[in-house]
Amino acid sequence: MGCKKLKIVINTIDYSGSIVDGPGLRTILFVQGCVRRCEECHNPSTWNIEGGIELEVEEIVRELNEKCINKKITISGGEPLLQFPAVLKLVKNLEDFNVVLYTGFELEDIPKEILKHINYVKVGRYIKKKRTTILPFIGSKNQKFIKIGGE
Numbered sequence: 001m002g003c004k005k006l007k008i009v010i011n012t013i014d015y016s017g018s019i020v021d022g023p024g025l026r027t028i029l030f031v032q033g034c035v036r037r038c039e040e041c042h043n044p045s046t047w048n049i050e051g052g053i054e055l056e057v058e059e060i061v062r063e064l065n066e067k068c069i070n071k072k073i074t075i076s077g078g079e080p081l082l083q084f085p086a087v088l089k090l091v092k093n094l095e096d097f098n099v100v101l102y103t104g105f106e107l108e109d110i111p112k113e114i115l116k117h118i119n120y121v122k123v124g125r126y127i128k129k130k131r132t133t134i135l136p137f138i139g140s141k142n143q144k145f146i147k148i149g150g151e
Helices: 057-067 080-092
Strands: 007-018 026-031 053-056 072-076 098-102 120-123 144-147
Touching: 007 057, 007 080, 026 057, 026 080, 053 057, 057 080, 072 080, 080 098
Parallel strands: 026 072, 072 098, 098 120
Antiparallel strands: 007 026, 007 053, 120 144
């Protein structure tokens, strides 16, 4: 009996280098699937879980190790925590990376196990009426960008 490989459904991996999704120049992994459907979401193409590409976690780890030279990754979406087992395995296997997790969950609702493997977390759903363009790494004033672990 073989061990079943965990798969994750992604939208895309952006290697072009973002400076707005966490500290430094970052690669962004957009996870597929979100049920929140926030008004004026900037990633509506990630909502439908059927719209993505299913890959084995090991395959993504291998690719990130090859292509993400500076080892800075932001996991966004969609809602990454909807695929919690696969995202947890992913961050555990990126231990030499600086990892930011973007989620619409509040900090107290995030499983503590994943917090041990990330450096920063952006929490809170996007609220159009509280939109901001001046606070770093967030889209609305109710959201928080929190340092979790070491650099």
